[in-house]
Amino acid sequence: SQQGEEDPQALSIQEGENATMNCSYKTSINNLQWYRQNSGRGLVHLILIRSNEREKHSGRLRVTLDTSKKSSSLLITASRAADTASYFCATDNENETGANNLFFGTGTRLTVIP
Amino acid sequence: EAQVTQNPRYLITVTGKKLTVTCSQNMNHEYMSWYRQDPGLGLRQIYYSMNVEVTDKGDVPEGYKVSRKEKRNFPLILESPSPNQTSLYFCASSLSGWAAVDGYTFGSGTRLTVV
Numbered sequence: 001s002q003q004g005e006e007d008p009q010a011l012s013i014q015e016g017e018n019a020t021m022n023c024s025y026k027t028s029i030n031n032l033q034w035y036r037q038n039s040g041r042g043l044v045h046l047i048l049i050r051s052n053e054r055e056k057h058s059g060r061l062r063v064t065l066d067t068s069k070k071s072s073s074l075l076i077t078a079s080r081a082a083d084t085a086s087y088f089c090a091t092d093n094e095n096e097t098g099a100n101n102l103f104f105g106t107g108t109r110l111t112v113i114p
Numbered sequence: 115e116a117q118v119t120q121n122p123r124y125l126i127t128v129t130g131k132k133l134t135v136t137c138s139q140n141m142n143h144e145y146m147s148w149y150r151q152d153p154g155l156g157l158r159q160i161y162y163s164m165n166v167e168v169t170d171k172g173d174v175p176e177g178y179k180v181s182r183k184e185k186r187n188f189p190l191i192l193e194s195p196s197p198n199q200t201s202l203y204f205c206a207s208s209l210s211g212w213a214a215v216d217g218y219t220f221g222s223g224t225r226l227t228v229v
Contacts, residue, residue, distance in 0.1 A: 033217050040225070042118075042204055043157075045217030088157070092212035100210045101147070101172070106156035 004089040004105030005033075012111040019076040021108040023089030024069075030092050032065055033102065034074050037086045043104075046087075064093075081114045115143045120205050127195055127228055135190045135224050137205030145211040146163035146188040147172070148180065150201040151223075157204070158167070163188055164211065195228040202226075 007022045025032070031050045035043040049056045049065045049072070056063045062075040076083055086107040092102060118139045127133055139146065147162040149172075159172030163182040177199055179191040188207075192199060202225050206218040 031212065033212075035217070040223065041200065043206075043218070044196050044220070048215055048217055090218075101159060101162060102218060103159075104149075104157040106154065108208030 004091055004103065006087070006089055006105045006108040008108060009106070010109040010111070012113065013079055015079060015081055015112055015114050017079055019079050019083070019110055019112070021074045021087050021110070023072045023074070023090065025072075025089070025091045025105075027091075027093045029067070032063075032072050033090045034059070034061075034063060034072075035088045035090060037088065037107070039085075041086060050080060076110075079110075079112045081112050083110060085110060086111045115205075116219065118205055118207050118219050120203075120224050123222065125224060125226050126228070129196055129228055130194050132206040133192050133195060133226075135192075135203060135226070136184050137188045137190065137221060139205075139207040140186065140220070141207060141209070141219065142185065143207035144185075145208040145214075146182065147206045147208075147218070148178070148188070148190050149204045150174065150199075151197075151204060152201050159196060160190070160203075169199075188223050197228050200226060200228050217220065 004023050004025045033048045034046045037043045054080045060077045065072045086109050088107045090102040090104045121136045148160040149157040158174045161180040163169045205221040208214045208218045
């Protein structure tokens with residue numbers, strides 16, 4: 001069952017600009033994660049934010065979580081051409097007992113123009 | 115190096131010819147999962163396993179089988195592949211599913227074409 005939905009589907013920015021991607025989800029969660037995927041390759045875990053946290057930083061990444069709105073945002077500051085990739089949010093489903101699954105959205109395709 | 119290894123990377127096969135995609139992880143992870151990725155549909159879970167000899171269906175299990183006889187291996191079996199199983203497949207593992215602070219570790223993917 002797809003949980004997350006990213007917005008926008010595609011984003012194109014100039015190098016040095018900030019990129020913001022949003023994720024909305026449907027059910028109560030324990031945590032939300034962001035992943036990156038270079039074209040045709042496996043996803044790489046970027047950052048995890050727990051449901052009792054509101055903001056988290058990792059290098060040039062800043063993630064926020066608003067559980068009342070069931071939404072999250074990923075901000076990449078001072079973007080580089082190497083940040084060009086697809087970005088996915090993933091959540092568990094607090095209502096799904098006994099399983100430890102993550103559910104992924106359809107992703108935001110980010111293009112950073114040099 | 116900690117990793118999830120999938121083989122083969124690319125595979126072209128004919129309808130009905132049984133095939134197996136292997137997946138192995140060297141991190142002693144309890145949890146393993148298979149996903150397929152199709153344009154516009156994101157990642158959809160096929161099967162998952164929470165431990166040895168424990169497997170369960172994900173969202174799109176039809177036409178697939180899995181087994182978990184050893185902790186490190188989680189092969190995906192297509193008994194009679196059909197063209198609608200043409201897709202990009204990913205194996206992933208995690209210490210403990212969604213709760214693991216390091217998230218999932220993904221393999222590099224297997225691009226399967228069924229003609």
